[in-house]
Amino acid sequence: MNCELCGKEIKHYHEVIIDGATMKVCDECAKYGKEVRQPSSFQIPRITKAVVQSPVSNPIVHTPMKKRTPRELIDDDEPVLDFGKIIKKRREELGMSQEELAVKLQEKKNLLAKIEREEIKPDKATAKKIEKILGIKIMEKIQ
Ligand SMILES: [Zn+2]
Incomplete structure (x- = not known):
């Protein structure tokens, strides 16, 4: 027409x-x-x-998603600041030698000595064992 x-x-x-x-x-x-x-x-x-006249604009540019950091997602723990002192104090209270505690932890005495001097941080598994054996809390939640 x-x-x-x-x-x-x-x-x-x-x-x-x-x-x-x-x-x-x-x-x-x-x-x-x-x-x-x-x-x-x-x-x-x-x-x-x-549809032709209004192409879809990039949603990432205009509406940025609030990205959560991995730290927020992972329920993580960190040894407290003076974990070594706490371990040593508690171990001595219980009349336990470094060697005895190391055996219970299934770790080398040398490693335990370093942890007590706070030269190294215990890994999560070791820290959990220490907490359990000594009945103390040395891990804290990361906020
Ligand atoms: Zn016309």
Whole structure:
């Protein structure tokens, strides 16, 4: 069909009211009239047009996700600041030698001595064993 206003060939028309008369016109001529809402001919091209004309903007740029740090996700523990002193004090209270405690921990005495001097931090498994054997708390939650 052709636009009733300019005569251009059109696939989908706009039905508009121009000077009180209803006319089937092209996209260009539709601007000159008041569009009559009809759910038939022009709805499909309108939807297609909308998709083409507004490409999806990058959601990462416009709505950045709040990224949680791994520390928040992992329920982690850290030895308290003076873990060595606490271990040594408690061990001596229990009348236990470094060697005895090391045996119970299934660790080398040398390693235990280093932990008590706070030269090295016990790993999580060792720290848990120390806590259990001595009945103390040397690990704290990382906030
Ligand atoms: Zn036209």
